[in-house]
Amino acid sequence: MLFCLPVGPALAAAPKAAEVAKPRAHAARAQIQLTLNKISPLTRPTGGRSRVELSGSVANLTGQNIAGLSVRLRYRAQPLNSRYELVQHNQGSGLPLPRVTALQPVASVFALNSEYPWKIATSARALGMAQFGVYPVAVDVLNGSQQVIASQTTFLNFVPAQKTFQPTKIAWVWPLIDRQHRSHDSVFFDDRLERDLRLTGRLGGLVDAAKTTDTPITWAIDPALLDDVRAMTDGYSLRKSATADPARRPASDTAKHWLNELRTASATDPYFTLPYADPDAVALARNGLGGHLGVGYRHSGVAADKDLMNRQPAMSVAWPPQGAADQRTLDLMARYGRQTFLMTSDVLIPPSRIFTPSATTALHADDKNRTTIAYDSTLSKIVSADSRSPGAATLTAQRFLAETAMITAEVPTARTLVVVPNRGWNPDPAFARQLLEYTAQADWLTEVPLDQIVRAKQQPRTFIGYHPVYENYELGATYLREVRALASRARLFSTALQPPVNSHEQAMLRIESAAWRGRPGSARTARQQLATELDDEIENIRLVTTTRYTVAGKSGHLLITVANDLIDQTAKVRLRVTSRNPGLKIGDYQTIRTLRPGEKDTVRIVVQASGNVNAPVDLELLTPQGRKLGTPASITVRTTGYGRDALLITGGALAVLFVGVGTRAVRARRRVAAQSAGPEAGAED
Numbered sequence: 001m002l003f004c005l006p007v008g009p010a011l012a013a014a015p016k017a018a019e020v021a022k023p024r025a026h027a028a029r030a031q032i033q034l035t036l037n038k039i040s041p042l043t044r045p046t047g048g049r050s051r052v053e054l055s056g057s058v059a060n061l062t063g064q065n066i067a068g069l070s071v072r073l074r075y076r077a078q079p080l081n082s083r084y085e086l087v088q089h090n091q092g093s094g095l096p097l098p099r100v101t102a103l104q105p106v107a108s109v110f111a112l113n114s115e116y117p118w119k120i121a122t123s124a125r126a127l128g129m130a131q132f133g134v135y136p137v138a139v140d141v142l143n144g145s146q147q148v149i150a151s152q153t154t155f156l157n158f159v160p161a162q163k164t165f166q167p168t169k170i171a172w173v174w175p176l177i178d179r180q181h182r183s184h185d186s187v188f189f190d191d192r193l194e195r196d197l198r199l200t201g202r203l204g205g206l207v208d209a210a211k212t213t214d215t216p217i218t219w220a221i222d223p224a225l226l227d228d229v230r231a232m233t234d235g236y237s238l239r240k241s242a243t244a245d246p247a248r249r250p251a252s253d254t255a256k257h258w259l260n261e262l263r264t265a266s267a268t269d270p271y272f273t274l275p276y277a278d279p280d281a282v283a284l285a286r287n288g289l290g291g292h293l294g295v296g297y298r299h300s301g302v303a304a305d306k307d308l309m310n311r312q313p314a315m316s317v318a319w320p321p322q323g324a325a326d327q328r329t330l331d332l333m334a335r336y337g338r339q340t341f342l343m344t345s346d347v348l349i350p351p352s353r354i355f356t357p358s359a360t361t362a363l364h365a366d367d368k369n370r371t372t373i374a375y376d377s378t379l380s381k382i383v384s385a386d387s388r389s390p391g392a393a394t395l396t397a398q399r400f401l402a403e404t405a406m407i408t409a410e411v412p413t414a415r416t417l418v419v420v421p422n423r424g425w426n427p428d429p430a431f432a433r434q435l436l437e438y439t440a441q442a443d444w445l446t447e448v449p450l451d452q453i454v455r456a457k458q459q460p461r462t463f464i465g466y467h468p469v470y471e472n473y474e475l476g477a478t479y480l481r482e483v484r485a486l487a488s489r490a491r492l493f494s495t496a497l498q499p500p501v502n503s504h505e506q507a508m509l510r511i512e513s514a515a516w517r518g519r520p521g522s523a524r525t526a527r528q529q530l531a532t533e534l535d536d537e538i539e540n541i542r543l544v545t546t547t548r549y550t551v552a553g554k555s556g557h558l559l560i561t562v563a564n565d566l567i568d569q570t571a572k573v574r575l576r577v578t579s580r581n582p583g584l585k586i587g588d589y590q591t592i593r594t595l596r597p598g599e600k601d602t603v604r605i606v607v608q609a610s611g612n613v614n615a616p617v618d619l620e621l622l623t624p625q626g627r628k629l630g631t632p633a634s635i636t637v638r639t640t641g642y643g644r645d646a647l648l649i650t651g652g653a654l655a656v657l658f659v660g661v662g663t664r665a666v667r668a669r670r671r672v673a674a675q676s677a678g679p680e681a682g683a684e685d
Contacts, residue, residue: 032150033059034141039154039398050124050158058106058141058150059115066110068144070103071118074151075137077128079158083356083378083406089136089153090399097138099128110143129158132165132444133409134402155402159443166414167446168407170439171359171453173319173342173375173420174210174217174269176262177278178203178225180510183530185503187237187246193228197258204258205429211265215436218450219271220319220342220420222278223303224510229255230307239529263310270314270449273300277509278423281320282466283474284512285329289484293329296509297336315451317342321514322473323375323420326466327365334366340454341365341372342420348374348461355410359418359453361461371454374461375420379403383435384422393431401438408444416453423514473517479524483511486531493538495623498570498594504534540565541573543619543633544600551639555608558637560619562603564595571595573629574622577605581615584608584637592624609639 040053054073060066074097080086088094106118120139129135134155141150181193196203203225210217232255237246275281275296284292304312318333323344325333330341341363350357356376363372382400387393407417421427427435439447490504497503507530516523544561551557564571572594577586587606595601609615619633 031060031062032141033061034139034150034152035059036139036152036154039156050129051121052123052127052156053119053121054139055117055119056139057115057117058110060110060112063112065112066143066149068108068142069106069110069116070142071106071120072103072140072142073101073120073122073127073137074140075099075101075127075135077130077135079129079131079133079135079409080406082354082410083403086134086136086155086402086406089155092153094136094153097136100140101126103142124158127156129156130160132159132163132405133157134406154398157401157405157442157444163443165408165412165444167444168404168415168417169448169453169456170404170417170419170445171448171450172215172217172436172439173220173418173450174206175220175421175423175425176203176206176225177220177222177274177423177515178228179424179515180224180277180513180526181228182231182507182510183526184507184533185231187239187533188228188231188249189239189526189529191238191249193232194252194254197229197252197254200429202426204261205427205432206425207258207261207265209427209429209432209436210269211261212433213436213440215440215447216449217269217436218314219266219269220274220317221271221303221309222274222276223300224277224506224513226259226303226308227276227506229259230305233259259308266309270451271303271309272313272315272317272319273303274319275509276300276302276506277513278321278515279509279512280475280514280517281333282325282329282470283476283480283514285326285332286474287477287480287484289480289512290328290332292487292509292512293332294336295505297338299506299509315340315454317450319420321423321517322470323347323377323380324466324470329466330363330365330370334368334370339370341370342418343372343374344377344380345374346377347464347466348372349464350459350461356407356415356417357459357461358416358456360416360456360458362458363463371458372461373418373450373453375418376407379417379419380421383419383427384425387428387431388426393428393434397431397434397438400435401442404442405444416456418450418453475512475514475516475523476520479520479527480512483508483527486511486527486534489538490534492623492627492629493534495625495627496541496571496573496629498572501569503569504530537566538630541571541595541621541630543621545619545633545635547635549635549637551607551609551637554610554639555606556639558605558607558617558635560603560605561600562593562595562621563600564597566597568597570597572624574624574626575603576618576620576622578618578620579607579615579637580618581613583610583613584615584617584639585610586617607637609637611639613637613639615639 036054036056038055076097076099085094101122104120106116134157136153137156138151138153140148143149181188181190183189195201198204199208232252235251236249238249239246275293276299279293279296281293284290303309316337316339318338319342320329324347348361359373361372361374362369382396385396387396439445487508490508491502494500494502511527511530542563544563549558562575574591575593579586585608589603589605593601615637617635617637621629623629
């Protein structure tokens, strides 16, 4: 049986550095554009009688007419011997293809800006295909002088009627991982997820591809993605810029539909979870934040919630960013309960490079050997390449089939193989579906779920450690120092809540996500937005007071109000009042205050002055443990000096004055009365 695929447009000069050619990448500069639309094999093994048919089109972009136009197939009768040789041919630098088929005339005159269809028909026997393997071929376009003016290399995979190989067991890991879309739990900073969840979007296409095929896959799920989608199903707030107020969005029907489709598509497939928000594990460990990774694994349990996956993960797998980690990070992951590592084959070197070994091996972590799956890095790059530009999907799928056939042909014994697209895989939806279909159709492959390969016999590989080049992609030390400070403030705030609960742990994990790699500006913006939102939340526990108080006399009282404007959390804080003037003493008061959501509590505080003073007084809210919380306040207390003693003295003086005045008035009246009665008394005598 001949197994191959249609491939897309090809250019006269194929790129040499890319894993998979990008057919229209340089179309504007191409003079002759060659397109392969179809490579048609028979679907049943019939040996040498298998018919081979290639067809496509060729366009003249030279700016002039060309005399004569024909096509031919160039080939060799021997299959490729290694994957390295396959790469060379894909890059156009392989060994010559010495044999050619007869010329197939296309046009007598290749007119300017014209496009002509072409077709080459032959058989596997005519091409000398006799044994299982991958055969390189090239389609040549020739002018009337028999000069090759365009060429494209591709591959034919041949399976004879008598099979001499053992199919390779292959497992797909299907990533459901996305960028972060929220800073604080209640506010989204973009609306991109709504688009990606649609059937035509990245995440919608991945779920639909899995749903419409029977090929088993193992899902790798970031719980933060499911949590984001769930938040959208209840309605959510969107802040389009750092300075804008959040706008309320209605419940998303797209999000509801996607969750239902995911549960249906994954019903019979196993899944495992990443730590919540897929934090940059190696960067966290390197910068002393390894404990945050444990928090991420603890929060990963949300994926099993009834309204999300509604079942527990089938396995406990650690898949570090880029499939690579240093020993310190591996030890941490194992300590946090990860039983299996999923790593790129780039860091797990087999003892022999002659053939591709099975995927299952072991790594030593946290004083114990751990089962490790080495996924094929070449296949990961191939399937993760662009598949949305014209012709790219078919070229990529054809290369995928050639690589897997070459792996099976290397040795006659059965082996295992794991394919892991990159985290942000964005395939054309039809391409993703076709990859799974081709996996099931290829005679040299047997599709299995990942857990079968986890249980397979381990093969020796050497762990070469964490290459310094990976460090260039990590979240930076300066950025993580600021994240650490922000996390400390969030933990401090949590101690002022009753009961103490750190409601910002998931938000912190989001700004530590590996999804921010390569996007430092966006990461800083998200972190600053979270810092602003945290500050606003802390300020909901606040002091309410005036800036100046006047106290008559040596003593008096201040009225200080503590308000809890949080809508759903009880606050427990300590009030501290401090005079900066030794002439003003602060009396005893109840320092610990517990306030229900929305409650205000007024504290009466006695002050005593030694005289006329103008005293600054500092007001602070502290956590119950005595650490500063929120913004302090400062008031000025002024005492007038007219206290109780002064009033008594003044009152006594006034009383004496009144008594003296009264006595004199009585005496005066008596004298007046005596003087008035004097003459009459004398006459009577």
